[in-house]
Amino acid sequence: MPAPSPATPAAPDPRRPLDRAPVVALAGNPNAGKTSLFNALTGQNQHVGNYPGVTVDKIVGRLAFEGRDIELVDLPGTYSLSAYSIEEVVTRDFVLRDRPDVVVDVIDSTNLERNLYLLLQLQELGVPVVGALNMSDEAERKGIHVDDKQLSKLLGIPLVRTVASRGTGKDALLRAVLDVADGRANSLARHLNYGEELEDKHEEVMRALETDAQFARSFSLHWVAIKLLERDPDARGKVEGSHANAAQVLEVADKASEWIKRHFGKDADVVVGEQRYAYIRGALREAVRVEPRTGRKDATELVDAVVLNRFLGVPIFLLVMLAIYALTFQLGNPLSDLVQRGFGMLGGLLGGVLPDGVLKAFLVDGIIGGVGGVLGFFPIALLLFLGLSFLEDVGYMARAAFVMDNFLHLFGLHGRSFIPLMVSTGCAVPGVMSARTLTNPRDRTLTILISPLMMCGAKTPVVAMLCAAFFPRYAALMFWGLWLFGWGTAFVTGMVFRKTLFRGEDSPFVMELPPYRLPTPRGVFTHMWHKAASYVRKAGTFILAASIVIWAALSFPRVTAYSTDYDAEARAIEAVTSARLAGAELPQDRRAAIERERARSLADLENRKRTEDAAASFAGRAGRFVEPVMRHAGFDWKVNVALFSGVAAKEVIISTLGIVYGLGGEEPDEADIAEAPLTSRIRADRAYSPASALALMVFVMIYIPCIATLAVARKELGSMKWPAFMAGYTLVLAWVLAVAIFQIGRLLS
Amino acid sequence: MTLDQIAVGNDFVISSLFAQGEIRRRLVDMGFVSGARGRLLRKALLGGPIEVSLGTWRVAVRLTEARGIEVVGSDARA
Numbered sequence: 001m002p003a004p005s006p007a008t009p010a011a012p013d014p015r016r017p018l019d020r021a022p023v024v025a026l027a028g029n030p031n032a033g034k035t036s037l038f039n040a041l042t043g044q045n046q047h048v049g050n051y052p053g054v055t056v057d058k059i060v061g062r063l064a065f066e067g068r069d070i071e072l073v074d075l076p077g078t079y080s081l082s083a084y085s086i087e088e089v090v091t092r093d094f095v096l097r098d099r100p101d102v103v104v105d106v107i108d109s110t111n112l113e114r115n116l117y118l119l120l121q122l123q124e125l126g127v128p129v130v131g132a133l134n135m136s137d138e139a140e141r142k143g144i145h146v147d148d149k150q151l152s153k154l155l156g157i158p159l160v161r162t163v164a165s166r167g168t169g170k171d172a173l174l175r176a177v178l179d180v181a182d183g184r185a186n187s188l189a190r191h192l193n194y195g196e197e198l199e200d201k202h203e204e205v206m207r208a209l210e211t212d213a214q215f216a217r218s219f220s221l222h223w224v225a226i227k228l229l230e231r232d233p234d235a236r237g238k239v240e241g242s243h244a245n246a247a248q249v250l251e252v253a254d255k256a257s258e259w260i261k262r263h264f265g266k267d268a269d270v271v272v273g274e275q276r277y278a279y280i281r282g283a284l285r286e287a288v289r290v291e292p293r294t295g296r297k298d299a300t301e302l303v304d305a306v307v308l309n310r311f312l313g314v315p316i317f318l319l320v321m322l323a324i325y326a327l328t329f330q331l332g333n334p335l336s337d338l339v340q341r342g343f344g345m346l347g348g349l350l351g352g353v354l355p356d357g358v359l360k361a362f363l364v365d366g367i368i369g370g371v372g373g374v375l376g377f378f379p380i381a382l383l384l385f386l387g388l389s390f391l392e393d394v395g396y397m398a399r400a401a402f403v404m405d406n407f408l409h410l411f412g413l414h415g416r417s418f419i420p421l422m423v424s425t426g427c428a429v430p431g432v433m434s435a436r437t438l439t440n441p442r443d444r445t446l447t448i449l450i451s452p453l454m455m456c457g458a459k460t461p462v463v464a465m466l467c468a469a470f471f472p473r474y475a476a477l478m479f480w481g482l483w484l485f486g487w488g489t490a491f492v493t494g495m496v497f498r499k500t501l502f503r504g505e506d507s508p509f510v511m512e513l514p515p516y517r518l519p520t521p522r523g524v525f526t527h528m529w530h531k532a533a534s535y536v537r538k539a540g541t542f543i544l545a546a547s548i549v550i551w552a553a554l555s556f557p558r559v560t561a562y563s564t565d566y567d568a569e570a571r572a573i574e575a576v577t578s579a580r581l582a583g584a585e586l587p588q589d590r591r592a593a594i595e596r597e598r599a600r601s602l603a604d605l606e607n608r609k610r611t612e613d614a615a616a617s618f619a620g621r622a623g624r625f626v627e628p629v630m631r632h633a634g635f636d637w638k639v640n641v642a643l644f645s646g647v648a649a650k651e652v653i654i655s656t657l658g659i660v661y662g663l664g665g666e667e668p669d670e671a672d673i674a675e676a677p678l679t680s681r682i683r684a685d686r687a688y689s690p691a692s693a694l695a696l697m698v699f700v701m702i703y704i705p706c707i708a709t710l711a712v713a714r715k716e717l718g719s720m721k722w723p724a725f726m727a728g729y730t731l732v733l734a735w736v737l738a739v740a741i742f743q744i745g746r747l748l749s
Numbered sequence: 750m751t752l753d754q755i756a757v758g759n760d761f762v763i764s765s766l767f768a769q770g771e772i773r774r775r776l777v778d779m780g781f782v783s784g785a786r787g788r789l790l791r792k793a794l795l796g797g798p799i800e801v802s803l804g805t806w807r808v809a810v811r812l813t814e815a816r817g818i819e820v821v822g823s824d825a826r827a
Contacts, residue, residue, distance in 0.1 A: 033788070080778035084771055114780050183819050270766060274778035302809075404810045409811075415798070421824045428781045509798060509811040510779050639804040 015688035016589045018101060018713055021062075021069035022181040025098075027091055027122060028106030029115050030077035031395065031514035033134045035384065037106050037164035039076045039526055041174075046526075048533050056090050056436075065174045073100065079114070079512070081121045083234045085439040092234070095127050096219070100179045106132045106164070106175070109139035109146060110515070112288065114282045120192055124218025128180045128185045129157050129396040136161040142298070143291030150348055151287035156190035165520055170474050175251030191222065192279040197263060198271060201256040210253040212244040228253035229260065230269035300515040304399070308460070311400065313403035321422045324387035326424050328380055329457070335379035342391070343372025361555060370547020370648065375385060377427060377649065377708075380457050382532050384430045384644075389527035391419075393519035397437060398511050405509065411491045412498030414438055414507065417447040421490055424454040425483070428709040429535055430455075432716055440507035448713050449726055452705035454487040458650035465654060469679040478697075486701055493733070535712065540622055542711035546648040554659070559612060566609045573601045607659075614660045619644050633699060633738035643699070650704050661685075691745020695738040703734035750822055753799065753815035755789045761820040762786050779808050781818055782809030 028034040042061030059074040076087035081235045083089050085288060093104060103122050107115040121128045134137075135147055152159040179185040186221050194202060205225040210216055219238065227235030228249070239486035240246050242399075260268040307316055347368040354360040391397055399417060405415025416438045424431030431451045438444040455463065467475040577598040581591060615649055620663075623640035630640050638660040645656040661681050682688060705713070710723045717723070755761050762784045766773050780803045787803040794812075797812035 060753040082774050082778055083775060113804050114806055117778070117780075213783060266765070267773075269774060270777055270782070274784070277782045303799075304790075308791055308800065310795075312790070313794065398809065402798055402800065403793060405798050405811065406793055506811075506813065509809070510772070510775040510781075510814055511809045512779065512806040513800060513809055560757065643776045 016635075018181055020103040022178070022714060023071045023073065023098070024177055024181070025073045025094060025100040025103045026106060027075045027077055027103050027118065028077060028097075028132075028134075029111075029118060030512070032077070032106045032108040032111075033164040034077055034106040035527065036520070036523055037104075037134060037162060037651050038072065039523065040164050040170060042072055045206050048530050048537075056086055057530060059530065061553065065171075065178070066180065070174070070177070075103075078118065079457055080118060081125065083232065086441070087439070089234075092125070093124050094475065095122070100127065101129055102128045102177050104130050104132055104177060106134050106162075107159075109133045109136045110142055110144060111379055112144075112146070113277070113280055116155070116283070117156070120276050120280070123155075123157060123187065124220075124226060125223045126188065130173070130176050130180055131155075131157050131159040132162045132164075134162045134164050136169075137163045137166075137592070143293070145148040145289045145291070147287045147289075152529060154283040154287060154348060157187045158185055159281060165523070173177060181455050183534060192276060193273060194226075194275045198229075198260065198268075198275065198483045200258060201229060204256055205229060205249070205253050206250045206669055209239075209247070211248070212620060215347070216242045225253075226272060229257050230272055231257055231267075233271075235438050256470050295301070298515075301513050303516055304513070306400060307396075307399055313399075314407075317400050317403050318480065320391070320400075324384070324391075325426060328383040332380035332383045332457075336376045339379060340372055340376040343368055343375070344517075347372070362551070365555070366548050366551035368542070370551055371544055375543070375554060377458055377651070378532075378536075381427045381430050381535060382528070384426045385531040385535075386524065386528045388419075388430060388434055389421060389524050389531065390519065392437075393517070393524055393527060395514040395516045397514050399510060401437075402513065409494040409506075412502075412506075413447065414443045414489075415438070415492050415509065416512075417494075419441065420447050420451050421454060423488070424451040424484070425455050427454050428452045428454065428705060429539065429712050430531070432712050433535065434529060434710060435716065442502050442504070444719055446494060446497055446502050449497060449722065450490040451730075452726065452730065453486055453490040453493060453702060455483045455701060456650065457701055461651055462646075462653045462700050465679055466693050466697050466700075468681075469552065470688070470690050482697055482701060485698070486574075489702060489733075493729075535708075538664060539708040539711045540579060543648075544706050546707040550619075550645050550648045550652075552616050553622070554614060554641070554656070556618060557616065559616045562609065562612060564608075566605055569605055572601060573598060573605070593609055611661070620660075629735075632742065633695045634689070634742040635696065635699075635738075640694060643703065646700065647704050647707060649708070650700065657682070689745065689749065691742050691749065695742040695747065698741055699734045699738040701734075704736065705730065750819060751816050752789075752801070752818040752820050753797075754812070754813045755820060755822050757789055757791055757819060759822055760786065760788045761822045763818060763820050765819045767819060768814065772814055772817060776814065776818065780804065780806070781808075808823075 026034050038059065040062065042063050045063065046059055046061040048057055050057050061072045061074070063070050063072060073094070075091045078085070078088045078091050081088055081092045094100070105115075105119045105122055107119060119129065119131050131152075133146060136146070139146060146161075148159045148161055158180060160169055160173040160176050162173055176185070180187055189235055193199065202222075204224050205228055206221055209221045209225055215221075219242075224235050224238065228236050230240065231254075236250065239249050243249055244458065257268050260271060264271050347364045350368065351360060351364045354363065378685055391400075397416075400419055401415030403415075404418040408415055408417055417435075419437065420431045420435040422431075423434050428451050429452070432448050435444050435447045435451065437469045438447055464475075464479055467478040467482075471478045486591060564657075577594060580594050586594075619641045622644065623637035626640050627635075627637050630636075634642070638657070641654040641660050642653045646653040658678050661678060704710075710727060713723045713726060714720055751767075752761065752763075763781055763783050764792045765783050766776060766781065768776055785803055787801045790802055790807065792799045797815075799815055800807055800809045801814065802808075809818040
């Protein structure tokens with residue numbers, strides 16, 4: 001990185017008790033219980049934010065301990081600080097730039113060897129470290145007896161036993177943290193010995209680095225020197241950007257690296273990695289006693305024997321996803337209705353209070369109606385988040401990637417791409433967000449780009465209605481076909497992109513399969529809540545803005561001269577009804593029938609007026625404007641208007657079709673979908689044929705993702721470029737396929 | 750021999766890494782260093798990816814990655 005590094009903070013103060021709230025960062029391997037510890041320490045006092053420039057959630061909490069305030073930052077889970085994944089870069093940058101007073105490394109005591117690898121790297125970074133020997137109860141149960149005092153002495157790092165899920169060891173940990181923060185304990189007195197030859201070379205580079213006193217104050221020279229030997233691009237960039245004698249330093253470092261390579265027959269980074277592991281093994285031999293295993297296989301191995309079985313693996317994965325899917329929609333649909341009804345009631349209440357006019361229409365139809373329509377989908381997204389959080393916390397995600405990798409690799413995708421795609425069949429928003437488990441940015445971008453092609457829960461009612469209207473006998477089969485069509489387009493598009501836009505070597509597939517752990521309900525809910533909060537924060541403003549724009553486009557300009565005098569007609573209906581009711585004594589049922597007829601006539605009138613409004617509105621005009629292009633796919637202006645509105649949220653297509661067809665905004669009941677007025681009205685429209693209906697369904701499946709998905713994709717990918725591309729390519733692809741289907745259908749009939 | 754040639758259930762000791770760049774870095778970080786002992790636990794449906802245990806943890810790698818890991822195998826089942 002040739003660009004100069006940003007300004008680095010001033011040199012650390014000489015040690016003295018801190019007179020401000022110490023900033024403590026929590027680091028650790030994934031699955032080491034870092035989040036549980038964070039929750040145990042901070043309780044509900046948490047705030048989800050973002051690390052600058054990246055999509056990794058930054059969770060910050062505050063706590064009070066022995067009269068002192070402590071600010072706690074949850075760093076992303078990492079195995080190392082190599083700076084290859086976003087998580088590693090975030091962790092490294094946070095430690096180097098923000099200089100937390102103490103970093104607590106959460107260590108899985110059942111898996112010390114690999115967990116201590118990160119601890120040593122944190123120590124190398126020159127930051128005060130405290131180790132939390134977490135899951136110490138589980139380690140004891142497994143016969144792993146850790147002499148924590150001895151280990152702490154060997155590594156030169158304070159270690160405290162904890163059981164985060166039960167909050168055990170919290171106080172001791174915080175006391176150790178404050179001891180380090182206040183300078184009563186030192187975790188930097190020693191560091192691992194890399195072996196004689198390496199230490200010599202390290203020393204040479206250190207001497208070269210020391211020539212710039214300013215640089216020496218800003219960075220841990222020990223760390224920079226070791227990273228230069230490893231030829232770490234990030235550390236080289238720091239030297240190039242900030243060191244006065246950068247050229248000499250890099251020359252010394254390159255020579256040293258060359259020498260190491262010749263001497264050891266392998267690169268310095270491998271040698272250093274081996275030294276770290278060798279050092280850890282040495283320390284563990286002295287401080288840990290492991291009871292010989294009694295021959296009993298552990299639970300994880302037993303479960304994996306089934307779950308990862310060569311033949312059962314894939315079917316089990318599909319069943320797991322089906323279960324989550326079923327739960328989501330079983331519970332989610334009623335909840336969705338409830339939310340929508342709630343918004344409807346709110347609109348009704350407000351409508352009753354406000355005087356008629358543009359303001360009322362804006363608040364009731366534009367904001368409450370629009371946002372309600374989109375948020376109606378929130379319960380489903382929330383339940384999917386819940387399912388995902390559970391699978392993540394229990395340790396299944398890596399297994400899913402393991403069993404699906406082979407198949408996805410055929411299309412140039414990564415095993416971890418399957419979960420986002422599968423989740424997108426529920427809702428693309430959590431789908432896009434779950435693409436985070438892909439550590440390689442290229443794989444992640446690719447997966448996000450194709451996720452919205454799946455049949456999501458919002459497209460479902462639209463496609464189902466069209467299936468019922470035009471293929472009543474084969475509706476279920478058609479629907480299933482379109483569902484598969486979504487997968488097919490995603491895979492093929494993914495393969496095409498992989499071979500064009502995202503060419504290059506496969507990213508490494510080196511993935512831990514963590515031991516299964518039953519998460520606590522509270523842990524899963526907190527996890528879900530963080531995801532949901534992130535969704536609302538990211539998509540909220542976009543949803544509101546899109547709702548207002550769509551409402552305005554459908555409502556303005558107002559018609560000044562209607563083709564008929566609707567008010568007069570309404571008065572006429574009222575007059576006729578009153579006259580009929582005023583007649584002789586009518587039986588009760590006859591009276592009710594007349595009133596029903598009046599209501600129907602008035603609603604019909606209102607709907608005719610709405611159609612006329614819609615036709616004259618900006619959206620209507622735009623619908624007509626694009627007709628010459630869309631006609632090739634068999635779409636008239638009414639459909640175009642509905643498709644416009646579908647960009648806000650796909651399920652809105654139905655209610656907009658209702659408006660342009662003069663049926664009011666009511667959505668058809670799913671039970672009698674084939675008999676619903678909209679279904680029969682569309683079926684009766686001469687503009688439609690099975691070919692144009694199929695073209696429309698395919699178009700709806702593919703074209704521009706909803707605004708919430710675009711907003712989340714923008715956040716996840718960090719720029720407007722990819723969402724814009726996503727909207728563009730899906731629109732073109734949808735149009736091409738819809739035209740092809742419609743034209744072929746016309747030729748055949 | 751390389752890791753992909755080890756049969757399911759067999760133990761191995763890593764002797765060196767051929768892999769380069771990011772793959773090698775990842776492998777080292779996950780404990781694939783010379784001298785490390787492991788066992789091949791299973792292979793996925795079409796022969797890959799493979800799952801190995803290294804010390805107290807389990808790691809999955811694709812066959813491509815496994816071909817970059819030189820190992821000494823042993824048939825002795827523990």
